[in-house]
Amino acid sequence: QSVLTQPPSASGTPGQRVTISCSGSSSNIGRDIVNWYQQLPGTAPKLLIYSNNQRPSGVPDRFSGSKSGTSASLAISGLQSEDEADYYCAAWDGSLNGWVFGGGTKLTVL
Amino acid sequence: QVQLQQSGPGLVKPSQTLSLTCAISGDSVSSNSAAWNWIRQSPSRGLEWLGRTYYRSKWYNDYAVSMKSRIAINPDTSKNQFSLQLNSVTPEDTAVYYCVRLVGGMADNWGQGTLVTVSS
Numbered sequence: 001q002s003v004l005t006q007p008p009s010a011s012g013t014p015g016q017r018v019t020i021s022c023s024g025s026s027s028n029i030g031r032d033i034v035n036w037y038q039q040l041p042g043t044a045p046k047l048l049i050y051s052n053n054q055r056p057s058g059v060p061d062r063f064s065g066s067k068s069g070t071s072a073s074l075a076i077s078g079l080q081s082e083d084e085a086d087y088y089c090a091a092w093d094g095s096l097n098g099w100v101f102g103g104g105t106k107l108t109v110l
Numbered sequence: 111q112v113q114l115q116q117s118g119p120g121l122v123k124p125s126q127t128l129s130l131t132c133a134i135s136g137d138s139v140s141s142n143s144a145a146w147n148w149i150r151q152s153p154s155r156g157l158e159w160l161g162r163t164y165y166r167s168k169w170y171n172d173y174a175v176s177m178k179s180r181i182a183i184n185p186d187t188s189k190n191q192f193s194l195q196l197n198s199v200t201p202e203d204t205a206v207y208y209c210v211r212l213v214g215g216m217a218d219n220w221g222q223g224t225l226v227t228v229s230s
Contacts, residue, residue: 002156032215033215035215035216044208044220044221044222044223045157045208045217045220046220047216047217047218050214050215050216050218051214051216056216088156088157090157090217092215097172097175098159098161098172098174099147100159101156101158101159102156103156104156104157
């Protein structure tokens with residue numbers, strides 16, 4: 001019942017490109033920026049993409065983000081085993097006047 | 111280098127008040143560009159934003175609608191920290207609680223997380 005909708009799981013083999021979608025509405029993704037977070041087991045989420053498509057320093061350029069209308073996507077190219085983690089999208093919701101998150105996507109590297 | 115250090119009990123009895131503190135180093139709770147947030151995470155509810163406090167010539171607070179009647183987030187400028195108080199807790203409030211700094215719309219610094227269990 002998260003406000004933003006993500007697929008619960010995704011998978012790929014090393015070297016492949018995978019994408020993770022995030023669907024929202026006109027009150028959140030449609031009006032504001034989207035951020036993406038990576039969470040490794042037992043750790044706090046880490047900022048991966050901000051302002052729809054910007055990478056913080058230290059994040060490899062294999063990670064990229066995009067937004068169109070009320071949806072956003074995270075793409076990971078050249079998949080590596082260390083990319084196995086949970087990924088979350090987030091945006092400010094103007095109707096709820098608060099941050100909202102996706103339910104998370106568990107990425108498995110086969 | 112901004113660091114957020116959380117403290118507080120890991121076990122709270124039902125109907126009592128959950129209290130956590132987040133000590134800030136490398137930034138100021140009175141910063142005009144940052145907002146200081148509490149977010150929690152549980153298997154059943156995922157990541158859930160609880161609220162924030164921030165200073166823009168005066169202090170502001172925003173709270174999640176679902177929490178509004180029983181939450182308070184307060185800054186402590188003398189200790190450069192901020193706190194969370196959640197009243198009348200139930201087992202559904204069992205979660206890992208994070209304090210988080212937001213700057214420019216991005217949560218770039220997270221505390222280490224505190225697992226709070228609500229149980230008698």
